[in-house]
Amino acid sequence: MPLPFASAGSLRPATLVFVAALFLVLSGPLSAWSRKQTLPQPVPARDPAVQGVVDGVQKARLEKTVRALAAFPTRHTLSGAAGVDAAADYLVREFEAISQASGGRLRVERDTWTQPAGNRMPAPHVLTNVLATLPGTETPERVIVVSGHYDSRVTDVMDAASLAPGANDDASGVAVVMELARLMAGHRYACTVVFAAVTGEEQGLYGSSHLAEAMTAAKRNIVAMITNDIVGNSQGEGRAREGRQVRLFSAGYAPSETPAQALRRQAAGTDADTPARTLARAAADSARRYVRGFTVVLVYRNDRYGRGGDHTPFLRRGYAAVRLTEPNEDWRHQHQDVRTQNGVRYGDLPEFVDYAYLARVAQVNAATVAELASAPASPIEPTLKPDLSPQTTLSWTVPDGAAACEVLWRRTTDADWKGTRLLPPAQTTVILPLSKDDYLFAVRAVGARGARGLPAIPTAGRVSTR
Ligand SMILES: [Zn+2]
Structure with a gap:
């Protein structure tokens, strides 16, 4: 019995046309398929694990942390046992609970030192930063620092006794750091992440200066540092509301730039590409890809006009360091004695924090920190x-x-x-x-x-x- 294709002569012309057409139809996709075997597997636009961390942010947990910190009578840097030290104990307990829930992978430490007398520091004083470190699994030498400051203040920066809830400045930032630790501690990341609640910001960036100094002395390779300071209020003074943006400040100068680096920058014309700006653009990009309906607004200035923040000591030591702050501040609820004056309520109270907004800022942090911690080093x-x-x-x-x-x-x-x-x-x-x-x-x-x-x-x- 002859095979159907044994002799073309035995087939009618219409059948031949059909077979030829079938071959052409199939050969296109087949050759494309075989070519694909030599091309890379497509790399996804988003890392699903990063998206999982972003989507895991919980407003209720952020509110709980803010209210717990605001409930201490004061967290002024010089307030001692009933104030700032009790707040540090609370933070240690919270980080340790997170660590236990994640199988002990988060290393919690109380970094305590004696700060010499200085500006806004009348006598030497024992200060404490509370740190929780999640060691990296592939490139643990690369470190990402995310911080908030847990000290607070009122109108007189030397007043260590008056009620100083510091809900927005900066329990909001510490709550973000705590939420990130909670969401990330159970996962493995290429880089090491340091979740830092620092002290002494209001007295003169003492806590972050100490941390930056200690990490520099230990030759830690800090690839990114992000501070969250005043990130919880969407309604500014004058009743302007902006709940879909956060400002990200980044310096256009690199104080630690060496003459050789300056020469390279000048030759390449890359003046607008300082390490801080490159980090800021990366954070804006992470937010665009993982946080829907919320925008990181780049501000090309190291900080608000004439103001300081905990990223600056890191910037000065040569690291890429940036600051997140809400778009419309309300100065009735920052650095103010708690009081009612001419019918206006003053003070940094927890009822003036917009927790849904704070959750969005936490998502920006989650996207940026989880993505950079998951990613390979730079080319x-x-x-x-x-x-x-x-x-x-x-x-x-x-x-x-x-x-x-x-x-x-x-x-x-x-x-x-x-x-x-x-x-x-x-x-x-x-x-x-x-x-x-x-x-x-x-x-x-x-x-x-x-x-x-x-x-x-x-x-x-x-x-x-x-
Ligand atoms: Zn602050």
Whole structure:
């Protein structure tokens, strides 16, 4: 019995056309399929584990922490046993409970030192930061610090006795830190995360200065530092309400920049790409991808006009450090004696905190910290070929743990990245049809689940730093 296709002569022309058409229809997808076997697996736009942390934020837990801290009669740095020290005990207990619930992976410590007399510090005083560290599993030497300050104040910054609830400034920031610890402690991250409740902010950034100094002395590689300070109120003075934004302050200068780094920056024209700004743009990007209906507004200034925050001691020591603060502040409820005057209620009381808003800020933190902690390190030694051509050639070394790298670009006057292109895993160079004179570029590594790392800014290949 002859096989159907043994002889073409035995088949009618219509059958031949049908078979040929069938072959063409099938061969397209099949060859595409076989080509796919040599291309990278697609890297997701979002890491589902990061999204899980973001979606896990609970308003009720944030409110509980704020109200518990605000219930101490005062948390003034110099208030002693019944005040700030009792608040530190409370924080230690809470972090330890979180650690126990996560199998003891969170290392809780009370960092205590004697602060010498100084500005707003009439005599030497024993101060305590409360720290909870979640060790990284793949690159534990890379550290992310997220902080809030647990001390409070009233109108007179030296008044250590009056009622000082400090609900928004800054129990709100500490509540965010606590919530992040709770959500992240049960998971494994590539990087180490330090959840810090620091003291002495109102007296002169004493707690964060001590922490930054100690971590610098220990040669810790801090890749990102984010402080949350006054992040719980959506309604500003004058009744302006803004519940869908948070401000992120980042410095346009790097106080620790060496002459060699300055030379590279000047040659490459990357003045707008300080480590703090790169971190700020990364945080805005994480928020865009994981926190729906809420925006990180970049403010290109280290802090509010003439004001200070706990990120600054880290910035001064050379780390990428930024500050989150609500968009519309209400100064009737900050740094004020609790009182009613001409019918107006003054004081930083828990009823003036918008807990739904605070939960959104906690989600921004969760997106940024969980994503950066999950992601590989930045691409190594990215360089930009300084040739005279209308294109831009970038090259780099792929860091360990990266499933792919992604290039980013923007015009020199754009505040934030405008374009991205995900590249195959092994690719270490790319030619972009964009002028290196008119655009700025960066490269970031992407983990297998989709977490994006901190972008690295390429240096101009021609410049010698010796
Ligand atoms: Zn504050």
